[in-house]
Amino acid sequence: MQTPLLTSLPPRLLYIIAASLLLICLFSLSHFTKSQYTPLLPQVQQTPNHPNYGQPPEDPKGWIKPSLRPFDPATDGDNLFYNSEECDAKFPGLFTEIDVAKARGDIGEIPFHDGDKGYVKARIYKGKLYIVAKGDDVWHRQYAILHQIHRSLLTAPNPSEIPNIEFQFLVNDHPAPSTWSLAWSGNDGEVHDTWIMPDYGFWSWPEPHIGSYAEAKEKIEEVDRPLSWADKQGLAVWRGTVHWNGELRGKLLEVAKGKPWSDVAELDWKTNALKIEEFCKYKFLIYTEGVTYSGRLRYFQHCRSIIITPRLAWRQYQSFLLQSSGPDQNYVEVAPDWSDLEEKVQYYLDHPIEAERIANNTVRLFRDWYLTPAGEVCYWRKLFQGWASAGGEVGELKLEERGRSWESYVLMGKLDWEATA
Numbered sequence: 001m002q003t004p005l006l007t008s009l010p011p012r013l014l015y016i017i018a019a020s021l022l023l024i025c026l027f028s029l030s031h032f033t034k035s036q037y038t039p040l041l042p043q044v045q046q047t048p049n050h051p052n053y054g055q056p057p058e059d060p061k062g063w064i065k066p067s068l069r070p071f072d073p074a075t076d077g078d079n080l081f082y083n084s085e086e087c088d089a090k091f092p093g094l095f096t097e098i099d100v101a102k103a104r105g106d107i108g109e110i111p112f113h114d115g116d117k118g119y120v121k122a123r124i125y126k127g128k129l130y131i132v133a134k135g136d137d138v139w140h141r142q143y144a145i146l147h148q149i150h151r152s153l154l155t156a157p158n159p160s161e162i163p164n165i166e167f168q169f170l171v172n173d174h175p176a177p178s179t180w181s182l183a184w185s186g187n188d189g190e191v192h193d194t195w196i197m198p199d200y201g202f203w204s205w206p207e208p209h210i211g212s213y214a215e216a217k218e219k220i221e222e223v224d225r226p227l228s229w230a231d232k233q234g235l236a237v238w239r240g241t242v243h244w245n246g247e248l249r250g251k252l253l254e255v256a257k258g259k260p261w262s263d264v265a266e267l268d269w270k271t272n273a274l275k276i277e278e279f280c281k282y283k284f285l286i287y288t289e290g291v292t293y294s295g296r297l298r299y300f301q302h303c304r305s306i307i308i309t310p311r312l313a314w315r316q317y318q319s320f321l322l323q324s325s326g327p328d329q330n331y332v333e334v335a336p337d338w339s340d341l342e343e344k345v346q347y348y349l350d351h352p353i354e355a356e357r358i359a360n361n362t363v364r365l366f367r368d369w370y371l372t373p374a375g376e377v378c379y380w381r382k383l384f385q386g387w388a389s390a391g392g393e394v395g396e397l398k399l400e401e402r403g404r405s406w407e408s409y410v411l412m413g414k415l416d417w418e419a420t421a
């Protein structure tokens, strides 16, 4: 007769097995509990190639309180010349996303996205930018990112802080693995091992007439500065299309329909479109993610208004700074089906001091600090360093091995051309 496996084992071994199972349970439980407190750093599956993949840093919110900020927006906001140490001091925690990416370990093989329109493969060598390959379509977004990279090279106060690297970036909404991308999601079925880069809008977003970042900032501040909290319309505003993320957005239209607190409508460019600065006239700005993230968040964060959104699935460059509670709260989180939207809008209409505090926190932290060109440029240079340390560094490259110089590429708009005079 066969003895069942467990009863045939010596008791001491059984103890060890039971203890290990208990430890595994406790470990998963502690992970589960932890994820409740770090909603913007969702736990992600480990992958065999990246054993440390998805481990958030110990204290993702270890940044300085806004009241103690070592930063004066009037003089520091446009300063592009901070060295690595100064960047750390001026923008505590801003490089969290880079640390998260670095903690995954070596980047390994960089996949080549020849079928994708939005990718660019490039190199930085001795402080100069070279373009190696790019997707067929010349997107403005590609140019914007390359200009941003170039600007952060030109303004590096210390050339030794710029490593020689090879990298690929993608300006499509969806990220790619081992590639610099615009947003990241810990959701199942999404690419996990991507590196977040600053958005192309930090250069310019001309298509929706938002314009260069400096223009957008100026237009928004002109509208927003003179308005006190009481001056703003006590309405929650949203314009968008239900074509993207129809479930979330369709539900919003349903919940807000005909409500006295709502100016929520499907966008019709001819009748109800709002310029980006006009949103600041409202007390409540409803933010909805689209295909992935939505580009307007950073502009909303320039209005002394309250941003309302369900829990975000996508993280961008500045996402780790979002706080949905406590004294530093800078947005209001609602249920994914918007069922508590009305109640929350009403609450903040009835509690104007609390509401104004949230709105003040938003502009203080984002407009007047982390979303300045100074922060963006610091991030790029930290990204170059982080990428180099994770295996993106290249050795000696002869001139003909480097790719097309940025200076020529930006004039010709292509990598190859016939010689003429």
Ligand SMILES: *[C@@H]1O[C@H](CO)[C@@H](O)[C@H](O)[C@H]1NC(C)=O
Binding pocket: 353, 354, 356, 357, 360
């Ligand atoms: C918000 O900021 C404005 C402008 O600095 C200030 O006048 C107001 O007192 C602040 N409100 C609260 C509640 O902190």
